[in-house]
Amino acid sequence: MTSVREATFDLLRAHGMTTIFGNPGSTELPMLADFPDDFTYVLGLQELVVMGMADGFAQASGRPTHVNLHTAPGVGNAVGGIFNAQANKSPLVITAGQQVRPQITIEANLTNRDATVGPQPYVKWSHEPPRAQDVPGAIARAIHHASLPPRGPAFVSIPMDDWNVEADADRSAAALARRVTGRTAPDEAALADLAERLAGALSPVLVAGPDIDAAGGWHAAVALAEKQRLPVWASPATGGSRLGFPERHPNFAGVLPPAIGAVSETLKAHDLVVVVGSSVFPYYPYIPGPLLGETTSLVALTSDPGEAARAPMGEAIVGDVGLALERLVALVPEATRDAPEPRPEPGEPPAADPPDKLSGSQAMAALAEAIPEGAIIVLESPSCTLSLRNRLRISTPGSYYFCASGGLGFGIAAAVGVQLAQPARPVVCVLGEGSAQYGITALWSALAYKAPVTFLILRNDEYMILKWFAMLEQVSGAPGLDLPGLDVAAVARGYGVPAKDVSGREELTEALRASIAAGDGPRVIQVPVASGMWLE
Ligand SMILES: Cc1ncc(C[n+]2csc(CCOP(=O)(O)OP(=O)(O)O)c2C)c(N)n1
Numbered sequence: 001m002t003s004v005r006e007a008t009f010d011l012l013r014a015h016g017m018t019t020i021f022g023n024p025g026s027t028e029l030p031m032l033a034d035f036p037d038d039f040t041y042v043l044g045l046q047e048l049v050v051m052g053m054a055d056g057f058a059q060a061s062g063r064p065t066h067v068n069l070h071t072a073p074g075v076g077n078a079v080g081g082i083f084n085a086q087a088n089k090s091p092l093v094i095t096a097g098q099q100v101r102p103q104i105t106i107e108a109n110l111t112n113r114d115a116t117v118g119p120q121p122y123v124k125w126s127h128e129p130p131r132a133q134d135v136p137g138a139i140a141r142a143i144h145h146a147s148l149p150p151r152g153p154a155f156v157s158i159p160m161d162d163w164n165v166e167a168d169a170d171r172s173a174a175a176l177a178r179r180v181t182g183r184t185a186p187d188e189a190a191l192a193d194l195a196e197r198l199a200g201a202l203s204p205v206l207v208a209g210p211d212i213d214a215a216g217g218w219h220a221a222v223a224l225a226e227k228q229r230l231p232v233w234a235s236p237a238t239g240g241s242r243l244g245f246p247e248r249h250p251n252f253a254g255v256l257p258p259a260i261g262a263v264s265e266t267l268k269a270h271d272l273v274v275v276v277g278s279s280v281f282p283y284y285p286y287i288p289g290p291l292l293g294e295t296t297s298l299v300a301l302t303s304d305p306g307e308a309a310r311a312p313m314g315e316a317i318v319g320d321v322g323l324a325l326e327r328l329v330a331l332v333p334e335a336t337r338d339a340p341e342p343r344p345e346p347g348e349p350p351a352a353d354p355p356d357k358l359s360g361s362q363a364m365a366a367l368a369e370a371i372p373e374g375a376i377i378v379l380e381s382p383s384c385t386l387s388l389r390n391r392l393r394i395s396t397p398g399s400y401y402f403c404a405s406g407g408l409g410f411g412i413a414a415a416v417g418v419q420l421a422q423p424a425r426p427v428v429c430v431l432g433e434g435s436a437q438y439g440i441t442a443l444w445s446a447l448a449y450k451a452p453v454t455f456l457i458l459r460n461d462e463y464m465i466l467k468w469f470a471m472l473e474q475v476s477g478a479p480g481l482d483l484p485g486l487d488v489a490a491v492a493r494g495y496g497v498p499a500k501d502v503s504g505r506e507e508l509t510e511a512l513r514a515s516i517a518a519g520d521g522p523r524v525i526q527v528p529v530a531s532g533m534w535l536e
Contacts, residue, residue, distance in 0.1 A: 001166045002166070002167045002169060002172070003163065003164050003165065003166065003167060004132050004133065004135045004136065004162050004163050004164070004165050004166075004167050005030070005031060005033070005034075005163040005164065006167070007135075007136040007167035007172035007176075008031075008135060008136045008139055008163075009036055009039070010136075010172070010176055011136050011139060011140055011143075011172070011175060011176050012039075012066060012139070013036075013038070013039075014176050015063075015064060015143055016063060017063070017064060017065065017066045017093070017143070018038055018039045018040065019039070019040045019042060019057065019065065019066070019420070020039060020040070020041050020042070020066045020067075020068055021042045021044060021050050021051075021053050021054040021057065021065065021066070021067050021068070021417070022041060022042070022043065022044070022050055022067065022068035022069065023043065023044050023045065023046065023047055023050050023068075023069065023070060023074060024043075024068070024070065025070035025071065025074060025097060025110075026097075026110070026160075027070060027071045027096075027097025027098060027099065027110055027160045028068055028069075028070060028096075028097040028160070029160075030160045030161070030163040030164065031068065031095075031097070031158070031160075031163050032068075033163070042420065042445065042449055043445060043448065044413065044441070044442060044445050045441035045442075045444055045445070046077060046441050047069055047070070047074045047075070047076075047077035047078035047081065048077055048078060048080055048081045048409045048413070048438065048439060049081075049409070049412070049413035049439050049441050049442040049445065050067060050069065050078065050081070050413075051067060051078045051080075051081020051082060051084065051085060051092070051413070052081055052084070052409060052410045052411075052412070052413025052414045052416075052417065052439055052442065053413045053414065053416050053417035053420075053442060053445060054066075054067045054085075054090075054092055054417060055081065055084060055085045055088055055090040055092065055410065055413075055414055055417060056378065056401060056410075056413065056414030056415060056416065056417025056418040056419075056421070057417035057418070057420055057421045058085075058090045058091050058092055058417070059088060059090055059214070059241075059242070059401060059414075059417075059418070060376070060398065060401070060417065060418040060421035060422050061421035061422075062214075063091070064091040064092070064093055064143050064146050064147050065090075065091065065092055065093065066092075066093050066095065067092050067093065067094045067095070068094075068095050068096070068097075069094060069095070069096040069097075070096065070097060071096055071097045071098055071099070071110050071111075071112040071115075071157075072110070072111075072112040072113070072115075072118065074096060074097075075096050075112065075115075075118045075119060075155075076118065078094070078119075079118070079119060079122065080407050080409060081407075081409065081410075081413075082094065082119050082122040082123060082153050082155075083122045083405055083407055084403050084404075084405045084407045084409075084410050085122075085152065085153045086122045086123070086152045086153060086405070087239070087241070087403070087404040087405030087407075088241045088401075088403065088404050088405070089150050089151045089152055089210075089211065089214060089241070089304075089404075090151065090152065090153065091146040091147045091151040091152065091153075092146055092152075092153040092154070093139065093142045093143050093146050093153075093154055093156075094119070094123070094142075094153055094154065094155045094156070095139065095142075095155075095156050095157075095158055096112065096115070096155070096156075096157050096158070097112075097157075097158065097160050098111070098112050098115055098128065098157045098158055098159040098160060099111040099112070099159060099160065100159055100160055100161035101132075101159045101161055101162075102161075104159065112157055115128050115157035116128055116155070116157060119153070119155045122153065123152070123153045123154055123155045124145045124146065124152045124153065124154050125141070125142060125145040125154040125155070126154070126155040126157075127141070127142070127155070127156050127157070128156070128157040128158075128159075129156070129158070129162075132159070132161070132162035132163075132165035133165065133166075133167060133168035133171065133172075134168075134171075135156075135158055135162050135163075136167065136171070136172045136175050136176070137171055137172070137174075137175040138156050139156055140175035140176070140178060141154075142154035142155070142156050144178075144180040147180070147182070148180065148182035149182050149183075149184075149303040149304060149320070150303060150304035150305075150306065150307070151214070183320045183322075183323065184303075184319050184320055184323075185319055185320065185323045185324075185327070186301065186317045186318060186319025186320070186323065186324045186327070187317060187319070188327070190317045191317065191324060191327050191328060191331060192331055194274070194299055194317065194328065195328055195331035195332045197272055197299070198228055198272065198274065198328075198332050199228075199332055199333050199335070201270075201271050201272040202271050203269060203270045203271055203272075203337075204228065204230055204270060204271065204272040204273075204274065205230055205231050205232070205233065205253075205267060205270040205272070205273055205274070206221070206224065206225055206230045206231070206232045206233070206245075206274050206276065207232075207233045207234075207235055207256060207267075207273060207274070207275040207276065207278060208221055208232055208233070208234055208235065208243075208244030208245035208276055208277065208278075209234075209235040209239075209240070209244050209275065209276060209277035209278020209279075210235070210239070210240055210241045210242035210243070210244060210277060210278065210404065211242075211244070211276075211277030211278065211302070211303060211304075211321050212242075212244030212245065212276055212277040212321055212322070212325070213242035213243055213244055213277075213397055213398060214242060214277075215277065215303065215320055215321045215322035215323075216322050216397075217244075217276070217277065217321050217322035217324075217325045217326070218244070218245070218246070218397040220322060220325035220326045220328075220329055221244060221245050221276065221325050222245070222246065222249065223325075223329045224325055224328055224329050224332070225245070225249070225251045226251065227329060227332055227333075227334055227335065228332050228335045229251075229335045229337050229338065229339045229340065230251060230274075230340070231251055231252075231253045231340035232245045232249070232251050232252050232253060233253050233254060233255070233256045233266070233267075234247070234252075234254070234255045234256065234389075235256060235275070235277075235278035235279075235281060235282065236255065236256045236257060236258035236263070236281055236282050236283070236284075237255050237258065237385050237386060237389065237402070238258040238282045238283075238284045238404075238406065239258075239278065239279060239281070239282025239404045240255070240278075240282075240402055240404065241401065241402055241403065241404035242398075242400060242401060242402075243394055243397075243399070243400045244276065244277050244278070246394075246395035246396070247389065247392075247393040247394055247395055248393040248395040249395065250339070250340070250342035251339070251340050251342075252343065252393075253340065253343065254343065254390075255386060255389050255390075256281070258281070258282060258283055258284050258285075259283060259284070259285055259286065259287035259289075260283055260286070260287060260288060260289050260290075260291060261287045261288055261289020261290070262287060262289070263281055263283070264289055264290045264291060264292050264293055264296070265289065265293075267292065267293065267296055268292075268293030268294075268295075268296060269293075270293075270296055271295055271296060271297065272296070272297055272298075272299070273292070273296060273297070273298040273299070273314075274298075274299050274300075274301070275298060275299070275300040275301070275302075275314075276300075276301045276302075276321050276324070276325060277301070277302065277303075277321040278300075278302070278307075279302075279304075279307045279310075279311070280298065280300050280307070280311035280312070280313070280314060280316075282404065284406070285469065285472060285473075291312055291313040292313055292314070297314065297315075298313060298314030298315070299314060299315045299316070299317065300314055300315070300316040300317070301316075301317050301319070301321050301324045301325075302316060302317075302318060302321065303318065303319060303320050303321055304318075305318050346365075346368075346390055346391050346393075346536065347536075348365075349361035349362045349364065349365040349387075349391070349536070350362075350534075350536065352529075352530030352532065353530075356530075357503070357528045357529055357530040358503070358504070358505060358508070358527060358528070358529050358530065359529065359530050359532065359534060360381075360383055360384040360387050360458060360460075360529050360530070360532060360533075360534030361384075361387045361391070361534045361536055362505050363384070363456075363458055363505075363508060363527055363529050364384055364387040364388050364390075364391040364392070364534065365391055365505065366505050366506075366508040366509040366512065367388070367391070367392065367428070367430065367456065367508075367512060368391040368392050368393075369509045370508075370509045370510075370512035370513045370516065371392065371428060371512070371516070372426060372516060373396075374396060374399075374425055374426070375399070375425065375426040375427070375428055375516070376398070376399050376400070376401070376418055376419075376422060376425050376426070376427045376428070377392065377394060377399065377400050377401070377427075377428055377429075377430065378400075378401045378402075378411055378414050378415040378418055378427060378428070378429040378430070378453075379400065379401070379402045379411070379429075379430050380402070380403065380408065380410060380411025380412075380429070380430070380431050380432065380435040380436075381430045381431055381432045381435065381458050382432055382435065382464065382465035383432065383458075383460065383464040383465050383468070383532065383533050383534055384430065384432075384458055384529075384534050385402070386534070386535045386536075387534035387535060387536060388430060390535070390536055398422075401414055401415075401418055408434075408435045408438040408439075409435075409438030409439040410439065411429055411430075411431050411435055411436065411439060412429060412431065412436060412439040412440065412442040412443060412446070412455065413439045413442035413445075414429075415427050415429035415442075415446075415451075415453045415455070416442050416445050416446045416449065416451045416453060416522075419446075419451040419452065419453050420449060420451055426452070426454070426516045426519065427451075427452075427453045427454070428453070428454045428456060428512070428516065429453050429454070429455045429456065430456045430458070431455060431456065431457055431458065431488075432457075432458055432460070432463075432464070433457050433458065433459045433460070433461075433483060433486050433488050433526075434462075434463050434483055434486070436455075436457055436488050437486075440488075440491060440495075441495075443455070443491075443492055443495040443497050443522065443524070444495045444496075446497065446521075446522035447495060447496050447497050447521060447522055450520075450521050451521075451522055452518070452519045452520060452521055452522060452523075453522050453523075454512060454515040454516050454522075454523055454525065455492070455497075455522065455523070455524045455525070456512065456525050456527070457488040457489070457524060457525065457526040457527070458527060458529045459486070459487075459488065459526055459527065459528050459529065460528070460529050460530065460531055460532075461482065461483050461484055461485075461486070461531075462481060462482050462483055462531060463480075463481045463482075463483065464531060464532065464533065465533070466478075466481050467481050467531075468533050487526075488524065488526055489501050489524055489526040492524040497521075497522050497523065497524055498521075498522075498523050498524070499523070499524035499525070499526065500515075500523070500524070500525050500526070501526050501527075502525060502526070502527050503527065503528060508525070508527050511525045512525060
């Protein structure tokens with residue numbers, strides 16, 4: 001007899017999903033019994049970091065990834081991470097344990113009441129199979145939901161007495177054999193019209209978003225910008241989970257500001273804005289203004305019908321952004337307009353005043369000096385986000401991950417997942433000491449699974465970005481914005497992770513170089529930085 005558990009592992013194996021991220025409880029043990037040798041279980045010590053590790057792994061591998069959570073309290077802890085994974089368009093297949101079927105109606109201990117409601121509305125599909133024999137088919141369906149555009153998490157709740165039931169051989173075999181693809185080409189006539197409008201525009205501009213990277217459209221985006229001589233802005237950093245365009249390219253103009261008024265102001269000199277692979281736009285904070293300049297029109301190319309529908313202005317063409325870009329490159333003529341002026345190189349970083357600590361910009365300059373070609377950055381440092389983008393000018397695909405929802409607790413965990421998916425590439429995770437706390441337990445997983453991530457902690461003793469928001473929102477006297485005495489290096493040592501405190505710029509550069517070169521396990525480098533928002 002084949003059990004539901006065996007049929008499910010066969011299904012996961014057939015989809016190459018042999019790495020499971022989880023935190024187990026009594027309701028998951030029947031699934032984990034006789035765990036197959038060809039599978040790897042990556043233990044996270046709290047469900048938010050389980051989600052973050054799987055999110056990083058899914059994005060950096062490009063594959064659907066299985067997360068196994070404990071029943072209601074585990075799912076509850078994970079909800080912030082599910083929200084993040086949805087914003088990051090991460091294809092996660094989340095399963096959670098549930099009471100045995102005979103005890104759900106009487107609500108025995110650990111019953112996940114209304115199990116499918118908990119993760120809503122942050123999953124694409126939420127289900128508890130009506131029969132044990134439906135478990136493999138339900139997981140297959142979750143894999144397809146998670147993988148189809150827009151990618152995102154799907155959820156299946158599984159009663160713990162289902163795993164040893166005899167599988168329905170026919171249904172399991174049929175589910176295992178199915179393949180579903182969703183790479184759809186956009187409407188040819190709409191693309192041809194856009195190509196014509198691009199060629200005829202006086203001053204068109206491209207806005208490159210994260211889905212270009214996820215869709216493998218990076219080279220086509222470069223080809224389009226070069227052929228049409230387009231200046232290229234990155235979509236606002238707030239929603240920029242990945243980079244859609246090389247930031248050292250001469251056509252690259254910078255990162256769009258995230259507020260309504262500032263976006264339209266920045267783009268107002270252009271008569272045509274083509275947004276690719278981004279929502280229009282991940283606005284935050286609210287700074288009112290016109291959505292676009294009076295003479296500007298906008299066309300968005302997106303694989304996400306939701307993004308197309310909810311944009312407040314402009315037109316949208318739905319389809320795979322990689323295919324759309326390749327087709328547009330073929331359709332547009334070589335432009336004769338002047339190529340855009342390249343951005344100046346970043347200058348000397350501004351110092352702090354008084355200069356008793358490094359400024360965030362100086363810390364980012366040290367990182368830019370130390371970072372080798374091909375390294376991957378995972379970023380969760382709100383006051384240094386723009387400085388990092390400006391100084392590192394990352395120019396290879398798949399080299400930058402940031403949480404598009406703004407939910408903290410992604411950074412450390414995602415860096416571990418990214419490193420496990422990309423073992424040959426150095427990973428550096430840049431964190432504010434406040435952000436680091438939400439996912440701090442992932443340091444244990446980094447060590448346990450020998451993920452040689454360099455964690456750079458920028459210690460400014462505060463929630464700097466919230467002080468900046470307080471200024472913007474004209475809020476004074478808010479409590480809870482200072483973090484005195486928070487020593488992440490000491491906490492890291494408690495998890496067994498080697499940690500070093502540094503202070504000067506050269507010392508920081510050297511420590512980063514040494515840690516990246518060592519490559520034998522995670523290391524933490526902590527540097528005090530002065531208070532401030534570091535933009536350059
Ligand atoms: C889960 C979650 N809780 C709270 C917040 C609100 N929040 C946004 S930024 C921030 C502070 C980050 O502090 P730190 O990492 O030290 O960076 P800094 O702003 O000092 O650069 C907080 C608490 C959030 N974004 N996500």
